[in-house]
Amino acid sequence: MAEFTMELNDEQKEVRDWLHGFAADVIRPAAAEWDEREETPWPVIQEAAKVGIYSLDFYAQQYFDPTGLGIPMAMEELFWGDAGIALSIVGTGLAAVGVLANGTEEQIGTWIPQMYGDQNDVKVAAFCSSEPDAGSDVASLRTRAVYDEAKDEWVLNGTKTWATNGGIANVHVVVAVVDPGLGSKGHASFIVPPGTPGLSQGQKFKKHGIRASHTAEVVLEDVRVPGSCLLGGKEKLDERLARARERAKTGGERVKNAAMATFEASRPAVGAMAVGTARAAYEVALDYAKTREQFGRPIIDNQGVAFQLADMRTSVDAARLLVWRASWMAVNGKPFTAAEGSMSKLFASETAKKVTGQAIQILGGNGYTREYPVERMHRDAAIYTIFEGTSEIQRLVIARTLAGMNIR
Numbered sequence: 001m002a003e004f005t006m007e008l009n010d011e012q013k014e015v016r017d018w019l020h021g022f023a024a025d026v027i028r029p030a031a032a033e034w035d036e037r038e039e040t041p042w043p044v045i046q047e048a049a050k051v052g053i054y055s056l057d058f059y060a061q062q063y064f065d066p067t068g069l070g071i072p073m074a075m076e077e078l079f080w081g082d083a084g085i086a087l088s089i090v091g092t093g094l095a096a097v098g099v100l101a102n103g104t105e106e107q108i109g110t111w112i113p114q115m116y117g118d119q120n121d122v123k124v125a126a127f128c129s130s131e132p133d134a135g136s137d138v139a140s141l142r143t144r145a146v147y148d149e150a151k152d153e154w155v156l157n158g159t160k161t162w163a164t165n166g167g168i169a170n171v172h173v174v175v176a177v178v179d180p181g182l183g184s185k186g187h188a189s190f191i192v193p194p195g196t197p198g199l200s201q202g203q204k205f206k207k208h209g210i211r212a213s214h215t216a217e218v219v220l221e222d223v224r225v226p227g228s229c230l231l232g233g234k235e236k237l238d239e240r241l242a243r244a245r246e247r248a249k250t251g252g253e254r255v256k257n258a259a260m261a262t263f264e265a266s267r268p269a270v271g272a273m274a275v276g277t278a279r280a281a282y283e284v285a286l287d288y289a290k291t292r293e294q295f296g297r298p299i300i301d302n303q304g305v306a307f308q309l310a311d312m313r314t315s316v317d318a319a320r321l322l323v324w325r326a327s328w329m330a331v332n333g334k335p336f337t338a339a340e341g342s343m344s345k346l347f348a349s350e351t352a353k354k355v356t357g358q359a360i361q362i363l364g365g366n367g368y369t370r371e372y373p374v375e376r377m378h379r380d381a382a383i384y385t386i387f388e389g390t391s392e393i394q395r396l397v398i399a400r401t402l403a404g405m406n407i408r
């Protein structure tokens with residue numbers, strides 16, 4: 001187990017500086033254009049692939065960093081550059097983690113490379129769980145997966161919504177119901193390979209922020225996938241379902257909810273994205289406050305402005321510390337006895353929303369225009385309190401964990 005540290009080692013600092021350079025030189029200058037275009041920034045993803053940032057190797061290296069600081073450090077730097085473009089770069093990683101966490105070695109080796117494509121022909125992947133009637137209430141998914149034993153195929157039907165890269169992905173990971181009587185325990189994840197008939201993109205959403213990231217519905221109509229596309233395999237699923245049915249019958253002891261443990265481990269990464277956006281807005285506001293003069297002096301000479309900056313910086317640093325702690329806990333298998341993963345995501349996302357708003361205030365009229373980036377950052381920041389569990393759901397998880405209550 002790695003000791004918790006608040007300092008990056010030399011190797012991590014090198015990676016951070018390299019990522020920061022890419023964020024400053026490639027992502028930041030492209031941010032306003034792709035925000036206006038509301039399209040996936042393929043040339044930027046391609047550039048990230050060329051230098052090795054858009055790759056499984058890079059992601060896996062950070063993911064398995066024993067200090068736990070690899071992923072938060074990478075997310076913070078990329079999202080400091082721009083949230084929409086960064087989500088287009090890391091969105092595939094979120095789907096890949098779904099396969100890494102639940103797939104067999106063969107599935108990992110087959111599908112993850114196809115999620116990324118190669119440097120000359122980059123691809124993206126999508127993770128499709130949310131549905132029109134199942135957002136926060138994940139247990140009420142309706143998309144069905146039915147096994148056709150004669151053909152050893154699964155047949156998927158349903159509509160997914162809000163899928164990042166939905167419909168444009170080479171590989172879709174779809175969560176579906178295999179046993180409707182078991183709530184979230186009756187769910188399983190499936191790979192839908194490239195070009196599978198029956199999968200189509202529904203509505204593409206026009207969004208408030210992170211507009212360089214594609215978000216759309218995914219419609220599944222009699223989508224047939226081979227039995228080998230069930231993540232983890234049929235035997236494991238059958239065992240898991242049998243255990244869940246037995247518990248449902250006997251009212252047996254509640255076992256640790258594996259899905260919740262996974263969320264606790266993945267939420268700090270979203271917190272780190274929020275820290276990146278918050279830090280970016282704080283830095284713009286600090287520079288502006290030092291140079292903008294009113295009443296014959298820089299506006300930072302006014303305590304009303306300086307104290308806001310003090311609060312902003314304090315919140316950004318506090319958010320980062322919560323994120324780093326939770327991320328270290330996740331990598332080192334520490335139990336989340338106070339839902340520390342949810343805590344980090346809650347605090348960091350609320351911080352991003354607040355700090356980006358304060359930045360607009362400090363820039364005055366300029367802050368309210370698209371001539372300056374804080375307006376975009378404020379729009380982008382609103383997503384952090386919504387996806388990967390809203391702030392209300394984070395509070396619910398934290399409160400129920402503290403109370404020792406069931407979280408479903």
Ligand SMILES: Cc1cc2nc3c(=O)[nH]c(=O)nc-3n(C[C@H](O)[C@H](O)[C@H](O)COP(=O)(O)OP(=O)(O)OC[C@H]3O[C@@H](n4cnc5c(N)ncnc54)[C@H](O)[C@@H]3O)c2cc1C
Nearest residue numbers: 127128129130135136162163164215386387388389390392
């Ligand atoms: C840009 C974007 C990208 C996304 N990407 C993906 C993706 O790639 N894959 C994917 O599967 N999903 C994705 N999502 C979906 C996202 O995770 C959901 O939007 C989120 O979980 C909230 O669900 P909902 O929108 O249905 O809101 P609802 O669940 O309907 O919630 C509406 C409001 O009610 C509140 N609320 C609900 N239940 C409770 C409760 N019990 N107590 C208190 N308050 C409650 C919520 O906090 C919220 O304020 C994305 C969403 C967006 C906007």
